[in-house]
Amino acid sequence: MTGLFVRATVADRDLDVEVNVPSGTVTAILGPNGAGKSTLLSVIAGLTRPDRGVVELGDRTLTATELKVAVAPHKRGVALLAQRPLLFPHLTVAHNVAFAPRSAGATRRHAAATAKKWLDAVDAADLADRKPAQLSGGQAQRVAIARALAAEPQLLLLDEPLAALDVTAAPAIRSLLRRVLRGPGRTAVLVTHDSLDALALADRVVVLDGGRVVEEGEVRQVLSRPTSAFAARVAGINLRSGEIVADGVLHTESGETVYGSSDEACKPGERAVAVFGPRSVAVYAELPNGSPRNHFTVTVAEIENRGDLVRIRGEDDGHHAALMADVTAAAAADLDLAPGRVVQFVVKATETAIYPIRG
Known part of the structure; x- marks a missing residue:
């Protein structure tokens, strides 16, 4: 198969879902607070082990509870971009972005070149020598995006990446994410509460409520003809x-x-x-x-x-x-x-x- 397939049950968080994300597409996960959105991302990233379930990415099995398969988070080819940038405070911007390729065994020269490439891509090259404490919220999120992409992930997970930004910074980061996510072969899962994020960034929508998938389909179809209360509220x-x-x-x-x-x-x-x-x-x-x-x-x-x-x-x-x-x-x-x-x-x-x- 191609893309991402998840079937997972996490009993103590009342999550029981099955989700498909076709390769090269962006799927938005919508739902009220407590619906299970972050738990689903945690299962995909390998940070939460389901009681029962399977996570497959491309031709690789990352989780299979019956077969006792549980690939470590850093070996999954998955990058997680959270609400907060979570940059290493003691490292410069350039060294933050170079951290992922260095951790994968790249030479210093190659890691530095990769960091420069992605800082250029997110319009943050002029920030390379700064420390995180010297960055604005929007600048820090640009660097966090560059760091996630520098890992060259097979799958990018985004957990409310605009939620912590002020109204002046959010539109620019949304535009940046649209450009990045529309790159060739980019597969991503985006958790958001905002219909604008879904319309601007995603191809498909999955609506969770009470730990279950209650609706899914193409973004414009779901938001123009919703069949769940939450999708109707968002629309x-x-x-x-x-x-x-x-x-x-x-x-x-x-x-x-x-x-x-x-x-x-x-x-x-x-x-x-x-x-x-x-x-x-x-x-x-x-x-x-x-x-x-x-x-x-x-x-x-x-x-x-x-x-x-x-x-x-x-x-x-x-x-x-x-x-x-x-x-x-x-x-x-x-x-x-x-x-x-x-x-x-x-x-x-x-x-x-x-x-x-x-x-």
Whole structure:
């Protein structure tokens, strides 16, 4: 096989997953806190041994619990780039980057040449003689990327590489990662919470929730037609899941009935989701006359200014993720909105799409 294949169970962290990453592609791992994303990276890197499982990279078996195979982390051909650069404080930037090839047995001259090559690639050659304490956050992350690539890994793991950067440094590092990850033959797994990172850097998305894969596919497919609550939240879309009871009619776990335009693949009795955008939602203090088909009683949890509009986010109802509505500032003022206020969200059936849950 080519690429990465992982099947792993880690009982004490409630992780039970199977993930494929095709060679030469970047796969983003999305999911809420505690979903198992970092544990999955740790299993791939060899830092956590699963109770049961297999990790294969290309034609090499890195982990196979039944065969008692457990290749040491430094022999896996895997590099891990974490949120923090974790540079050696006593070494210069050049020596930090040269550390990986030197550890692999390269001569000083070859390691120095490799370090220069990758510092040039990340636009950090002028930092070569500095110590980590003399670097900004963005500069340190550039050096960390160069150090990871200097190891010439078969697989690059990135664990929230932009999370510790300020808003001014993050766009430049995102652009740099896009350039680096799009290099020929580069295979990578990226853990992120940010839909922008997934769209800019990844080919595919795997969504984890509760230690299980709940959704996967091409990035734009998953974020434009999500079938999991977390992917919908990342994409900024409202979602209700349930069972098709008739054409254009979905019955949810919480007892709601949602009407919409059904995908041709929807069949009665099958699992499906109904989705609609926050801008499609009208907000009322009381349910209006005319019995609109889709209406939800929502307790306001947050109110957020989003430029020309105000986003109203409801509380989780215990069954589904919070619903969102985007209204004008004038409408928000007229409704006298505040956390704790109960309002009615109304959306037309024509603004609601119903489609099956993939897999």
